Amino acid sequence: MNVPLLDVQRLSVDFNTRKGVIRAIDSVSLSVAKGETLGIVGESGSGKSVTSYAVMKILDRAGKITSGKIIYGGMALQKIPESDMRDIRGREISMIFQNPRAALNPIRKIGQQVADVLIQHNQATRAEARGKAIEMLQAVKIADAEKRFDAYPFELSGGMCQRVVIAIALACKPQLLIADEPTTGLDVTTQKAVMDLIVELTARFNMSTILITHDLGLAAAYCDRLMVMEKGRVVEQNPSTVLFQSPQKEYTRQLLQATPRRDSNVRDLLPKELLDKTDPLPESSPPGPPLLTVSHLKKSFGKPGSENHHLAVRDLSFSIRQGESLGLVGESGCGKSTTSAMVMRLLDTTEGQIEFLGEDIARIPASQFSSHPLRGKLQMVFQDPTDSLNPRWSAERSIEDPLIHLAKDLGKAERKARVLELASLVGLPHNLLGRYPHQLSGGQKARVGIARAVALNPQLLILDEPTAALDVSVQAVVLNLLEDLKHQLGMSYLFISHDLNVVRLLCDRIIVMQKGQIVEEGNARLIMDQPKTDYTQSLLAAIPHPPTGEISTA
Amino acid sequence: MASSLATPEASTAAPAREGYWQHLRYIMAENPLTGISFAMFIGLIIMALFGPYLVPFDPVATGAGPALMPPSPAHWFGTDHLGRDVFSRVVVATRLDLMISVSAVALSFVFGSVIGSLSGYFGGWTDRIAGRLMDTIMAFPLFVLAMGIVAAAGNSVENIVYATAIINLPFYARMARAEVSIRRNAGFVQAARLSGNSELRVLFGHIFPNTLPPIMVQISLNMGWAILNAAGLSFIGLGVQPPTPEWGIMVAEGANFIISGEWWLVVFPGMALMLAVFTFNLIGDGLRDLVDPQRRT
CATH class of the missing domain: 3.40.50.300 (P-loop containing nucleotide triphosphate hydrolases)
Structure with a gap:
């Protein structure tokens, strides 16, 4: 196999807290090949976000990389100084965060925010930044990009904001994109549109992607390979189809089982040892007389006739x-x-x-x-x-x-x-x-x-x-x-x-x-x-x- | 049966609640300045409570020693132009100065946060009227407003308290309003309504206690400010009258003697004033850590 783009070897990160030092991730190894999509799946506290923060070296003050190597394109990232790292972030590796609204500066025009990144990394001069930013906005399928250049984040929907964030992340054509729960909090249809867009763009630019998510279904649908994490350790790493059809570890199996499917009933979600202790579902009795009857319910906000009148x-x-x-x-x-x-x-x-x-x-x-x-x-x-x-x-x-x-x-x-x-x-x-x-x-x-x-x-x-x-x-x-x-x-x-x-x-x-x-x-x-x-x-x-x-x- | 679904996640939770003293000790250790400020605060309280019994001389008796003596083993802070012991006067003055500022701050906290909470919670006309009222107070230079109130209402210690309370009102009202309005649609507030709490009980039983941590900081910063304000009013001859020992008066009286080189008349009451203000400013952060249950992990 050829040299992977990102190679993390036995990485450990400690956090200093009031209760002493806590190991957030413990000997995590992973690699991403060029053009590959890796999914990191785990529940809250599994260390999936900390792993990505460590790769980007944006851990907060309490967190420290205690051992391990992060090798990106032959460079050992854990050693290089912050000034060089700043150059790598955005140009080589970039990141999409969970809450698109929080990731955008609320008082700057969205097009300007895309242009900023281009100028920062010397990808465009001030004069041509606008044109290039509009190109980027078009690439993420923002309709009427020329006009939207001057929009502020609050004028856009959550899905639109996430597209802008993607445009910013991809503006400098990085080699590696880390998407940390990019669609949590978005509607399912928007989620699909955003994920399809990420996949399309990363394929077009031949980029590698790390998708961090708690949603196994989402990860399976979009990733080549999956890595399951629990409590700071890697549980299992396998191609998506293999992982789904024959999970090797008990934890993976439980996670798979707990993910609702179209054909499962509520008891199917429970792991076996809990299921054994639980009574079978009671027979549902036929419903009784009507309890609540809502008829012709209406609600409007704002004064009738005024501009912000809105029928909810x-x-x-x-x-x-x-x-x-x-x-x-x-x-x-x-x-x-x-x-x-x-x-x-x-x-x-x-x-x-x-x-x-x-x-x-x-x-x-x-x-x-x-x-x-x-x-x-x-x-x-x-x-x-x-x-x-x-x-x-x-x-x-x-x-x-x-x-x-x-x-x-x-x-x-x-x-x-x-x-x-x-x-x-x-x-x-x-x-x-x-x-x-x-x-x-x-x-x-x-x-x-x-x-x-x-x-x-x-x-x-x-x-x-x-x-x-x-x-x-x-x-x-x-x-x-x-x-x-x-x-x-x-x-x-x-x-x-x-x-x-x-x-x-x-x-x-x-x-x-x-x-x-x-x-x-x-x-x-x-x-x-x-x-x-x-x-x-x-x-x-x-x-x-x-x-x-x-x-x-x- | 439902209990057989008992939490598999139970084991991962935090350990039981720490003791209050342990928590206090942790906060002191985490930020040594907090520890120092608490110690100084306790010192101030002791001076205020027991000052008159501890001092070596009667603070108002003239002729405790020869007039205008520099600091010496007998008179630690020297004596003033009437031969009164400056150390005794500085210590005894603590009670009056703290009393004025504590009662003024307490008054403005109670009324300010009630006004602010109501306008933050109900909004609309309540908010508009209360807001404009506070703006009116803020429109004046505050010290001049306090002077005016004391001059108009009469020259007494109570009126100094009321004046100081009135000029501080807007700060509490604004803060309480902001803190309440960000919480008024929080989930726990909706839940409180579903539990049958009346609107006022939702406001004062559920929302208001949650706004206390930032207000605590405001209180402590404000205390120092109120002490300065009271001393300032006395300095220009309003409120407390000589020969009552009070830091502001002592600084005012001593100011005449700086030129002739009798610096101790001004420096020691001034230092006491400064240390008191300093203590209250520092204690703010520590207080917030104490009253916020989320910091007590």
């Missing part, structure tokens, strides 16, 4: 029966969050009825609903488990809060007992109840949020992308927990998500929303297998599918 939700009608799970799917901006906030009575409606347990709750102003007797029957699990817990309160205090305000007949001792009962219900060890949110892991925080939501025995629980911020293995456990709780407590779910594969696991029926309207509604399996509208088809087509077929257990 236009004429929405649907219903949920008792014991039923309804999925609400759509891309960002389709009005699904606005809808859930209105149903949850956190936001006033503009028009329409929301009938819950026989009462039209749309008539009660959102600001007064907190003391309404139905408040406890209508609860929600939030998207970001960290953001949804009060940072100054212990887990116990957070779970207790709804009981204090809405279950006034409970005494102090009864409340404490109920908190313990809830913790057991959601599988949160009792010794963790005294901890603050930042001392809990993502999965534990999700459990606290769920315990708080079910504390008052709600009849309808809105799940707003409850697993979007979680690792796949944790997502698998949390989804199973939600499914079990539904049967145990006889709740109905309104599951809001952009990920059809996840929604399908919990929901019997799915509503697809676009631009504030329902475009398709029906049985979950039917929508997945035979989508009727183009929009649903495009949503389904954009989901990166891991190679199907049985995972061999050899």
